[in-house]
Amino acid sequence: MNPVRAIGRATLELVRGVGAVAIFAARGLAAPGFQPRLLAEQLLRIGWLSLPVVGLTSLFTGAALALQINAGGERFQAGDVVPAIVAIGMVRELGPVLGGLMVAARVASSIAAEIGSMRVTEQIDALVTLSTDPMGWLVTPRLWAAILAVPVLVGVGDVIGIMGGWLVGTTTLGFTSQGYLSSSWAYLESWDVVSGLIKGAAFGAIVALAGCWFGMRAGRGAEGVGRATTNAVVAASVAILAANFVLTGLFFT
Amino acid sequence: MNGHGAPVIEVRGLTKGFGAARVLDGVDLSVVRGESLVIIGGSGAGKSVLLRSILGLERPDGGAILLGGQPATPQVRADFMRDFGMLFQNAALFDSLPVWRNVAFRLMTSLPRAEARARALDRLARVGLGPEVADRMPSELSGGMRKRVALARAIAADPRVIFFDEPTTGLDPQRAASINALIRGIVDETGATAVTITHDMTSVRSIADRVAMLARGRLIWQGDVAAMDSADDPELRGFVEGRPLA
Numbered sequence A: 001m002n003p004v005r006a007i008g009r010a011t012l013e014l015v016r017g018v019g020a021v022a023i024f025a026a027r028g029l030a031a032p033g034f035q036p037r038l039l040a041e042q043l044l045r046i047g048w049l050s051l052p053v054v055g056l057t058s059l060f061t062g063a064a065l066a067l068q069i070n071a072g073g074e075r076f077q078a079g080d081v082v083p084a085i086v087a088i089g090m091v092r093e094l095g096p097v098l099g100g101l102m103v104a105a106r107v108a109s110s111i112a113a114e115i116g117s118m119r120v121t122e123q124i125d126a127l128v129t130l131s132t133d134p135m136g137w138l139v140t141p142r143l144w145a146a147i148l149a150v151p152v153l154v155g156v157g158d159v160i161g162i163m164g165g166w167l168v169g170t171t172t173l174g175f176t177s178q179g180y181l182s183s184s185w186a187y188l189e190s191w192d193v194v195s196g197l198i199k200g201a202a203f204g205a206i207v208a209l210a211g212c213w214f215g216m217r218a219g220r221g222a223e224g225v226g227r228a229t230t231n232a233v234v235a236a237s238v239a240i241l242a243a244n245f246v247l248t249g250l251f252f253t
Numbered sequence B: 001m002n003g004h005g006a007p008v009i010e011v012r013g014l015t016k017g018f019g020a021a022r023v024l025d026g027v028d029l030s031v032v033r034g035e036s037l038v039i040i041g042g043s044g045a046g047k048s049v050l051l052r053s054i055l056g057l058e059r060p061d062g063g064a065i066l067l068g069g070q071p072a073t074p075q076v077r078a079d080f081m082r083d084f085g086m087l088f089q090n091a092a093l094f095d096s097l098p099v100w101r102n103v104a105f106r107l108m109t110s111l112p113r114a115e116a117r118a119r120a121l122d123r124l125a126r127v128g129l130g131p132e133v134a135d136r137m138p139s140e141l142s143g144g145m146r147k148r149v150a151l152a153r154a155i156a157a158d159p160r161v162i163f164f165d166e167p168t169t170g171l172d173p174q175r176a177a178s179i180n181a182l183i184r185g186i187v188d189e190t191g192a193t194a195v196t197i198t199h200d201m202t203s204v205r206s207i208a209d210r211v212a213m214l215a216r217g218r219l220i221w222q223g224d225v226a227a228m229d230s231a232d233d234p235e236l237r238g239f240v241e242g243r244p245l246a
């Protein structure tokens, strides 16, 4: 095939795909039939139940970051920047990205498996015959719950990550507890934190959308559900990293 | 609603294939108000696909579907669904909801919770399930029980039009007989329009006003249930008498 034509076709497919996902997202955000009970269930599942994994990830990341920055900073006698850089690195970048990726692994997969098996066992068709819009019943609560819950998870992860740095700083790098915390604070600006929380909301939307999109399109049988689950996690993870690059560019250049 | 004397459902020249395989190859069918139509046909003949296409759950390749005399646009379908019930072949119960919430699903939007639950218990009783199953989850039921819960869900809101996809498969003969009687009773008492798919000739004789047989992608025979035994179409004869396939 003519390479120009191949590229043209691929681009067209991409644009069409992005358009379809955008329409899906818009319908998901605003589908009729909002029920507080469904939103609460999903907040519990996406937010509360993800706390342990996000907390642990942040703790180890903050700790490792402190060691790395100390090692790097020593080279030009700048070891005392550890608290500030750990704090800024966590809240601007690592908290949202790692939190988002952990939620992608946990939540995008379980949403895709759940909705995919509903698709395969005709439960989604049954919703339609019961005059219930599957978008409003399934997608809307998951999407909003993820948009609301992931920033909170990121906020908690930020604090725990800074605590991880503090643990290493005070036990092995010779910082005093008070000194570590006050220099974390001193250089941290509110926009650092807020930008990270906004990233969290965007990543939450990506995770829920990927899970719902691939679940709704699951092929037949157990194999279809399995493929939907894998695709959802892979797509959510790549999209989070790409969105992180774009948002970082928007926010900090 | 307009289109008064029009058939409740009209299918013209419906075609549907999956990949290279043509499943429906020009189906013409009309279902009039208040009748009980039974569709028979061999396994894999496309009976379920026909019902799913009428509902818009499968996208037909060609042909026309009219509901209440109007072409089935999404809006017309949504209006149709408001007064409709469907028993899926594999039950399709919501496995995140307990049995009674499945049955009461449609009622929850219009009735207070306690009333919806009472109605659900009544419908469960009509399919021979006691109140003790109401709070169980679908995954804790046997296949035949799931089917009956799905039947209770299909009839819960007293729909005007009901599709039953194999209501008695997986049930013992006595249970099957009472489900047949229940379906016939609903049509007689409420004047509902019913379309039932079955392989079971006892069901055909107890449920049907009219019978249609699907084979090779078309309805090869349609007629009153009384005419079925005297018809001399060989494929119909073979099916009705249960002759082994050559």
Ligand SMILES: Nc1ncnc2c1ncn2[C@@H]1O[C@H](COP(=O)(O)OP(=O)(O)OP(=O)(O)O)[C@@H](O)[C@H]1O
Binding pocket: B018, B023, B041, B042, B043, B044, B045, B046, B047, B048, B049, B050, B089
């Ligand atoms: N989504 C699908 N993808 C591919 N093939 C399909 C799909 N749905 C149905 N088919 C095929 O269409 C044909 C008709 O299926 P259908 O479920 O309508 O049969 P049926 O008449 O209801 O059979 P049974 O009595 O066994 O339920 C079958 O050959 C089936 O393999």
Ligand SMILES: [Mg+2]
Binding pocket: B047, B048, B049, B089, B165
């Ligand atoms: Mg079938």
